[in-house]
Structures are given as C-alpha cells and as structure tokens.
Amino acid sequence: MIDLQRDGDVYVLRYDAGENRFSPDFLGAVEGALDGVAKNDGPGALVTVGTGKFYSNGLDLDWLGANQDKFEEYLRRVHGLFARVLELPMPTVAALNGHAFAGGGMLALCHDHAVMRTDRGYFCLPEVDLGMSFTPGMNLLIKERLPRATAHEAVLTGRRYTAEQALRAGIVQRTAAEDEVLPAAVELAASLAGKNGGTVAKIRADLYRPVLDALHGPALS
C-alpha cells in the first residue's frame, strides 16, 4: 500500500497502490506514516512519490459509490490528510512520477514544492468535466496555493498540464526525466532539511491559515 524509507535526512513515502486513490485503507496507511514522520526530531524533510504511471488519482469514487452515506465523513478524512501535509513540521516535496488528478493534484499542492516528470503524466483538476465542484477547503487550497491565473484556468477549464506547462503555470517548480524525478525531489528536500521543523510549520500555517481553517471546518458548504 505504502512504503516509508529514510534517505539521509529525507523521509521518502512511496504510495504503492496502483492509481493511489484515497481508499480508507490507503488513507489509514498514509495517516499512520505521516504521524510517525511528524514526530521527527532534528533535521528532516519529506518526499512523497507514487508508482508507475500514477502519483495519485484522488478520491476513491468506487468506494464512495458504495458508501454514499459516508460521503461527508470521507471528505473530512481527505481534508484531514491535506491538513496533515500542510501542517507537517518539516519541508515537503512532491515527486510527481505520473498523473496527479483531482484530489491527487490537490494532495500535491499541499507540499511546499513539486518536481514533475517530463515525458508522461498530467496535473489536472477535472472536476468541471465530471459535474463535480470543490469543497470549501479544496477551493481555498487551490485558490491560495496557485497563481491566480492558474487556479482560474485549472478549475474552470479542467486543463491537463504537462510538466513543462505546469512549470510555466507555477504548479510545479522543477521538471525531470522519469528516472530523475525522485532523485531531484530528494536532493531538493535534503537541501531544506536543516531548517527548524517547528519554524517551518508555524510560517506555513500562518501563510495558509484560511486554507487550514476551511480544511478543519465543515467538509461541505
């Protein structure tokens, strides 16, 4: 489901569940891993990465379809995952080895930085083409984390961004060939791992206070 390794000061959390959709089991595994990582003392940084063609495709729509009575509870748990990453007391880097769609794209946005694979894979918020909209927490995350023009285009057109397009749009900060995505993310994370975790968490929480308030608030408007 997941795999957590340490490479020097850098924790590498690999999602290893196909499309890496947020099934309850997947969420439980990632929550547990992040809770452990958050206890880190001293230098540290987190890299998350997927497997194969997928970083993450977000919400587990199959599970949701079979558990519609748990929709709000489920969304609260997804919000909790986003908040956990945003509140992690260390620098964070998403290594986008493949598709980051919908909730998977939003999870990537919760990281401080992102490195994206050049030859394959898209960043995409396709909700507008699925007849879906965004929860208050998701809406604020996208709006506060992305350049205005990018947030506007991403949610209103459902554009699929290649790595080069995502770099120009300010969605990711670096691009790399398939084999270099994880090493580049780890290198970036290692360069930031010396920063005081508590200070990073405080500055990040202040910067994204409205997002965190919404993520910790009601899941639906």
Place this chain on the structure above:
Amino acid sequence: MIDLQRDGDVYVLRYDAGENRFSPDFLGAVEGALDGVAKNDGPGALVTVGTGKFYSNGLDLDWLGANQDKFEEYLRRVHGLFARVLELPMPTVAALNGHAFAGGGMLALCHDHAVMRTDRGYFCLPEVDLGMSFTPGMNLLIKERLPRATAHEAVLTGRRYTAEQALRAGIVQRTAAEDEVLPAAVELAASLAGKNGGTVAKIRADLYRPVLDALHGPALS
C-alpha cells in the same frame, strides 16, 4: 444598442452603442440579453464583443452627472451586471475588439477568458488619473481576478496595456489581429461549450465568492 446571435453553441452578444458606456438603456438591453442566455439548456458559451474602436468605456459619466441623486442605485445596477456575467451558467469569453476602459475593463474581467486585438485599443483602469476610486465590489473583482502584480500596477498607475502587454500581465489569454478577434473568441468559447453550465457556475461562484458577496452588498463603503 445590442445584438444577440447564436453561432452553433456560442451566443455572440455584440454591444453596438458607440463607446458602449453603461447608460440605463444599455444596461437594460444587456440585462435582458443575459437573462435570456442564462436560460440556455444544453451546450452553450457566451462571447461578448463591441463595435469599431470600443469594447466598452464603462460608466456613463454624462448620465451620472445629470443624475447625481441616483449614483448609488446606478452603481448597484452596474454591480448587478458584473455579477450576472460572473454567475452565468456557461463559459464566457470577452472579445476585446477595442478599448476596454474603467468599468468596461472590469466587465471584461468578469468573463472567464479574453482575446484582445493587437494593433489598436488598450485595457486601462484610469480611475487614479480621474480622481476616482473603486467600489468595494470593483476593488475585489480587480484584486481577485488579476495576478497580484498586475492588479497593483493597473490601479496605482493607470497604465494603458496594449494587447501584448495585457497578455504578459495576465489580463487577457490570447491576442489576435482585428479581423481574428471575434473568430478566435468564438472558437475558444465553442471548445468550452460542452461543459455543464450548472457545474461551471458553481465552481466559478465558489472561486469568486468574496467578489460576488461584495457585488451583491452595499455599492459604496
């Protein structure tokens, strides 16, 4: 005054009143047209365009000068126009065939996308040079819709942006020669017309909630 045509799935609303200033008659005609367009069922998108040298020069200062007792009521109606476009249940594109000044520039910003003519015409918010300031709704529209640096420069310097400058500043998304502005806008609109109107309206309203709240609130601070 105005002309409303349909080109495939795309409604083309042409303002045809010279400078296309927001006279009560102009507002009434546009309100009626938009109310009709909003009832569209199925695929649809809106393009607005002006005539000759002008997209729109905004507030009708002559009429306002002769009707100063109706200032606040008039501003509420202009706010209502902006909100109507921002809430339209379909993708929207402004075809900037010519000058988009002051309120005319803000009306352009209410659209999802804009295509601007390259050889002639400016986007300009000249209020700072007219001794005017912005209503709370206008201020938030400019601030939330434009990249930060562009909003700052536009309102504090009153800069006149050519099409190329407006593209670089994130005010418009495409530029075209005079004859190509409307076709390019229609082509863009047509490519988006298949999206579900209710979904577009919900996502857009969530994204611009503070703007819409201000536009629906008191016209003056």
Place this chain on the structure above:
Amino acid sequence: MIDLQRDGDVYVLRYDAGENRFSPDFLGAVEGALDGVAKNDGPGALVTVGTGKFYSNGLDLDWLGANQDKFEEYLRRVHGLFARVLELPMPTVAALNGHAFAGGGMLALCHDHAVMRTDRGYFCLPEVDLGMSFTPGMNLLIKERLPRATAHEAVLTGRRYTAEQALRAGIVQRTAAEDEVLPAAVELAASLAGKNGGTVAKIRADLYRPVLDALHGPALS
C-alpha cells in the same frame, strides 16, 4: 541617521545609519520625515534609499535583546512604520541600493515600486533560518503584496534573491547598476508625481485593506 531632500516633485529620503536597522532613534527619525512628507500639497512622490551596501536589515535585534519587555510595543511601532508608507498620499518607490533583509525587505514591499541594484545585494526574508516567524501584519503584507509563488518560496525557503531573480519573481519592477539605482527610482517617481495624492492613498488603502487592518491591530497573534 536620515537625510531628506527634494528633487523637483520627488522627496528623496535617505537612510544613513549603516545597516539601517530599526532602532528607536532610526524609527523616530523616519516617522518624523514621513509625517512631514505626508503634508505635501500638490504633485509629489517619495523615493527611499539606503547607503553603501545596505537598504535596511530590519529589526534591531541587539536593541530588542536588551529590551525584551518592550517587544510588543516595538513591533507595534514597526507595524506603524509599514502602515505609514502604505498610507502615504503619493506614489512611492524604494531604491534598493543594497541588502533588503527581513524587516528591511518588508519595508521595501510597502512601497508601490522598487528598483534594485544588479551587481550586489539581496532581497531576503530569512526568518525561517533564524527560528523566527512573522507577525499577522507582516504575514499579510508579504502574502498580499507579492505574487503567490514568490511569497511561498520567500518565507518557506529564505531564498536570497539577486536583482535579476527579484525582477523575475515580481519582488522589484526594475533593476539598475549601482550608480543608476537612485536616478532610475527618482525618474520613475517623477513620472508618477502628478497623480492626486488623496486618490492614490484611497486606492492603495482599499487594495491593501486586510494588510492595514492587521498592521493597525494587535502586533502578535
């Protein structure tokens, strides 16, 4: 400590106290100068500039260390300085002749525009590397005044921006060689000096209302 001259319509306020840290004496001198400038009637604009290698290094940490009981009162006074510049009834330009660090960088952000020296000096918000965070007023100033991606990177990484990097990141609007920084800033200021001061102040205060509210509110969260 400081020197205030007038060059045509442009007030040139030079900080002349080494690193130009915000000692109580420095603050008193600048407050007095700005109070005088604010009384200007007719065309006017302000340029601020430092001396030698420094624009300003911000908070006077030595003085603070010896006066820890006055921490909150001191921060309120620094907030007051930021608000004074943001509320000045005329266009303002920071001539970054050298380092603009921490509070000195934030002071630069309070100006409408900035010109930065190319061969030497950095813009840097190093708080994350000092175990410090930002007050609510400082946090909002950085967040509302800079492009989103720049605010994010600046506070979470403590990156030192050269003039060229600061230009690309939207922190400054022009760059110039050492001898040309002040002349370029004065030229820019002079080109804007004809704008009505009251109008400029109103538009700017509306645009940065949340920042000003925070700067005038409690210094600590």
